[in-house]
Amino acid sequence: MKLQQISLFLENRPGQLREPCEALAAAGIDLLTMSLADTAQFGILRFIVRDPEQAKKVLEDAGMVVRMTEVIPVEVENKPGGLAAALMAIEGAGLGVEYMYDFGAASRSGKAAIVFRFEDPDKALAALEAAGIRVLAMEELLPK
Amino acid sequence: MSIWNDPPGGFHPVSAPDYLPREQLEEVQLQRLQSVVTRAFDRVPLFRSRMEERGLSPTSMASLADIARLPFTVKADLRDTYPFGLFASPMEEIVRLHASSGTTGKPIVVAYTQADLDVWTEVMVRSLVACGIHRGDVIQNAYGYGLFTGGLGAHYGAEALGATVIPISGGNTERQLMVMQDFGVTAICCTPSYFLHLLESAKETKIDFSKLRVGVFGAEPWSDSMRERIQDESGIRAHDIYGLSEIIGPGVGVECSERNGLHIFEDHFFPEIIDSETGEVLPEGAEGELVLTTLSKQAMPLIRYRTRDVTELVSEQCPCGRTLRRIRRIGRRSDDMFIIRGVNVFPSQVETALLRVEGTLPHYQIILTREVGLDQMEVKVEVTPEVFSDEIRKLESLQHQLEATMENVLGLRVKVTLVGPRSLARSEGKAKRVTDLRTV
Numbered sequence: 001m002k003l004q005q006i007s008l009f010l011e012n013r014p015g016q017l018r019e020p021c022e023a024l025a026a027a028g029i030d031l032l033t034m035s036l037a038d039t040a041q042f043g044i045l046r047f048i049v050r051d052p053e054q055a056k057k058v059l060e061d062a063g064m065v066v067r068m069t070e071v072i073p074v075e076v077e078n079k080p081g082g083l084a085a086a087l088m089a090i091e092g093a094g095l096g097v098e099y100m101y102d103f104g105a106a107s108r109s110g111k112a113a114i115v116f117r118f119e120d121p122d123k124a125l126a127a128l129e130a131a132g133i134r135v136l137a138m139e140e141l142l143p144k
Numbered sequence: 145m146s147i148w149n150d151p152p153g154g155f156h157p158v159s160a161p162d163y164l165p166r167e168q169l170e171e172v173q174l175q176r177l178q179s180v181v182t183r184a185f186d187r188v189p190l191f192r193s194r195m196e197e198r199g200l201s202p203t204s205m206a207s208l209a210d211i212a213r214l215p216f217t218v219k220a221d222l223r224d225t226y227p228f229g230l231f232a233s234p235m236e237e238i239v240r241l242h243a244s245s246g247t248t249g250k251p252i253v254v255a256y257t258q259a260d261l262d263v264w265t266e267v268m269v270r271s272l273v274a275c276g277i278h279r280g281d282v283i284q285n286a287y288g289y290g291l292f293t294g295g296l297g298a299h300y301g302a303e304a305l306g307a308t309v310i311p312i313s314g315g316n317t318e319r320q321l322m323v324m325q326d327f328g329v330t331a332i333c334c335t336p337s338y339f340l341h342l343l344e345s346a347k348e349t350k351i352d353f354s355k356l357r358v359g360v361f362g363a364e365p366w367s368d369s370m371r372e373r374i375q376d377e378s379g380i381r382a383h384d385i386y387g388l389s390e391i392i393g394p395g396v397g398v399e400c401s402e403r404n405g406l407h408i409f410e411d412h413f414f415p416e417i418i419d420s421e422t423g424e425v426l427p428e429g430a431e432g433e434l435v436l437t438t439l440s441k442q443a444m445p446l447i448r449y450r451t452r453d454v455t456e457l458v459s460e461q462c463p464c465g466r467t468l469r470r471i472r473r474i475g476r477r478s479d480d481m482f483i484i485r486g487v488n489v490f491p492s493q494v495e496t497a498l499l500r501v502e503g504t505l506p507h508y509q510i511i512l513t514r515e516v517g518l519d520q521m522e523v524k525v526e527v528t529p530e531v532f533s534d535e536i537r538k539l540e541s542l543q544h545q546l547e548a549t550m551e552n553v554l555g556l557r558v559k560v561t562l563v564g565p566r567s568l569a570r571s572e573g574k575a576k577r578v579t580d581l582r583t584v
Contacts, residue, residue, distance in 0.1 A: 005534070007534035009527045009562070011563050039536060039539075039540065044536060044539070064564070064565060065528065
């Protein structure tokens with residue numbers, strides 16, 4: 001299942017990461033997972049929450065520029081070589097990876113979840129299924 | 145009073161008008177004003193129609209005070225009549241064209257007859273003499289040669305003075321320093337920020353410039369503290385020179401040995417200070433916008449040209465003996481144009497570039513700084529929802545595209561920084577687009 005990831009533009013200066021986190025906290029929104037991409041000049045904070053529309057509204061109301069992007073959570077074996085095997089299948093399916101980050105091993109025994117951003121999410125979804133890679137649903141990612 | 149204040153050989157017969165008694169000078173000014181207004185009225189349709197609208201004719205100039213009745217000329221008039229609409233001489237009599245560094249759309253074209261070039265040369269000789277430069281001096285002319293008036297203006301003046309000119313033009317710091325040392329350069333003409341850059345490089349490479357005595361610095365605003373720094377670090381005497389292509393080029397005014405204001409060569413350029421809002425002429429000593437009338441220009445006379453430079457006129461007698469009135473050094477402008485590395489930039493040009501890349505106009509701010517002696521321009525651009533991407537490379541590509549487009553539009557390298565939405569200060573009323581931090 002595709003997830004709506006929220007991304008935010010951050011300047012490279014103190015307080016930039018705290019402000020959106022505080023806005024989300026005030027609205028009682030829990031961050032399920034996040035990743036920060038950075039350059040010398042600026043950064044992009046990407047994260048996943050249960051209700052992305054609500055989070056988007058909260059952040060926009062706080063004056064931030066928000067973007068929603070479709071990402072795909074993929075299950076991999078939580079052992080050496082687990083990610084490599086999944087990447088091998090993704091490569092074999094000819095999918096271009098824009099970026100990826102860990103969703104945390106969570107409580108799923110022996111399994112880990114990785115969030116992928118593919119060039120073409122719909123094509124990727126079909127290709128992943130065809131390659132026998134399990135795509136996770138939101139319910140499976142929530143903390144137990 | 146001593147006209148011998150200038151260093152040995154400093155008094156030059158060409159400088160005689162600098163010392164005219166005021167009444168005599170004003171007589172010359174009135175005669176020339178009447179003749180230039182007649183010329184502009186007879187030969188330039190724009191001036192004629194504007195004067196007629198006000199019921200004025202060339203005979204209306206009975207005294208110097210009547211100049212205030214004449215309509216202003218503004219930079220847009222030069223653009224609107226591009227390229228030759230304000231010329232008062234046929235091309236057969238025009239021997240030189242220069243053009244402004246303005247790079248959006250059409251530049252501003254200025255023309256000179258041989259007599260105009262002679263006047264230009266004369267005021268440049270008088271400028272160099274006022275800076276204490278004379279025959280025997282070796283002048284490194286590091287102003288750009290070409291369409292820009294700086295290089296050639298200083299060049300002809302220096303040659304006519306009888307000094308030795310090295311027409312090295314701008315750029316290539318290593319070669320500049322080699323020439324400075326090996327040719328025993330005693331005087332240099334360039335922008336003050338470029339000289340600071342030369343100084344720093346000279347220190348690193350241990351170049352000997354002990355013969356260098358005088359700097360004639362212009363084409364950008366600079367402060368007294370920058371002068372102190374230049375003088376302390378180099379041991380030379382730094383003079384400010386003022387000019388603008390529309391009027392003639394460099395040599396409209398210059399600092400004498402006192403370096404307390406710039407003498408305007410009033411026998412050729414008539415200065416007024418006006419309130420830039422109302423257009424009213426302000427009393428002596430009041431700060432306002434400098435307006436200049438070319439009293440002897442043939443090819444392109446300009447009547448009451450609004451320079452947008454903010455200063456004040458000082459008529460108090462200068463200890464150097466010159467009777468020419470002075471303007472205080474120019475620190476700011478009445479519009480939001482700024483000059484960086486000799487290039488005139490309007491915020492509207494930055495907006496043109498932003499619109500070209502983004503399609504809509506984001507909030508932005510221009511920051512000017514002086515780093516290692518060189519002026520730097522940074523444009524902070526707020527990220528809008530339209531251009532924001534979750535991919536680093538797309539944002540970086542946006543940033544590079546903005547930089548490339550601005551360089552293309554402005555003709556100079558600009559650093560673009562993407563900043564968060566609503567992170568730039570909003571001012572009430574007119575937005576303050578330019579923050580000038582260029583102090584040394």
